Ligand SMILES: Nc1ncnc2c1ncn2[C@@H]1O[C@H](COP(=O)(O)OP(=O)(O)OP(=O)(O)O)[C@@H](O)[C@H]1O
């Protein structure tokens with residue numbers, strides 16, 4: 408299993424404006440690896456994940472490619488599939504839940520309020536044609552059988568997270584997308600969730616985890632992708648990233664951590680309807696020069712900055 412995102416862009420068309428939510432994204436993710444996609448709120452992380460699953464609303468235009476190579480890994484041997492070009496039928500029958508599992512942002516909101524956790528797990532297993540029972544699936548996600556009798560509003564944040572994890576894993580997909588899986592959880596649950604994602608990876612799955620919790624990313628990821636104003640601006644192995652990020656925005660993110668300098672990045676990200684020409688970080692960057700009026704691209708060093 409390998410995912411190769413190649414020039415992926417997403418625009419939302421609104422009356423009078425286009426939102427450039429994802430611009431020319433490029434990265435790869437292989438089986439057994441965990442990639443953390445980090446960046447401030449609104450930079451396009453969730454939209455990227457939803458684009459891979461064909462889950463964007465009708466006002467979105469997606470261009471570029473996202474190749475899912477199913478050979479190797481968990482005994483799948485078909486040729487690469489372009490998720491951008493794939494039909495809704497292929498996405499629904501082959502991709503969602505089967506090849507790619509999504510752990511959604513705010514899992515409680517994705518559960519149906521009037522049905523118990525068990526009923527929701529049973530339905531998903533039935534749709535996927537899986538032989539296991541909801542209880543077997545739930546046990547692997549760390550839930551007790553009695554937890555499954557609850558309705559979503561009776562689940563704690565941690566339990567709702569586990570139900571969402573169980574749903575995402577029901578079809579044993581080789582690629583997992585986890586969108587802010589730790590938001591709203593306390594530290595022990597953050598640790599447990601990250602350990603679970605790591606385990607999924609170590610079993611041979613590919614995991615893309617979206618987070619703005621850099622400590623959580625450091626704990627779980629092999630590689631880091633930093634997004635700013637719709638673009639991936641730095642790709643790096645996690646260790647070298649946390650030792651020495653290269654993009655000035657990435658440095659700013661790390662310097663903002665309480666455990667580090669605790670100095671916030673000045674200013675705010677630009678509106679995605681009005682992205683400046685050139686480097687979008689330029690107005691906030693202490694290194695900016697006239698050269699930055701030209702758009703820097705992710706080069707061989709995997710950093711989109713004229714000064715890195
Ligand atoms: N259906 C839509 N129509 C128009 N704009 C949208 C739509 N969905 C998302 N957007 C915009 O796309 C941009 C990226 O949103 P996205 O949810 O990907 O951010 P994010 O990086 O996941 O942030 P967060 O950390 O807050 O979840 C935002 O500016 C958002 O307002």
Ligand code: NI
Pocket residue numbers: 452453454512586587
């Ligand atoms: Ni998001």
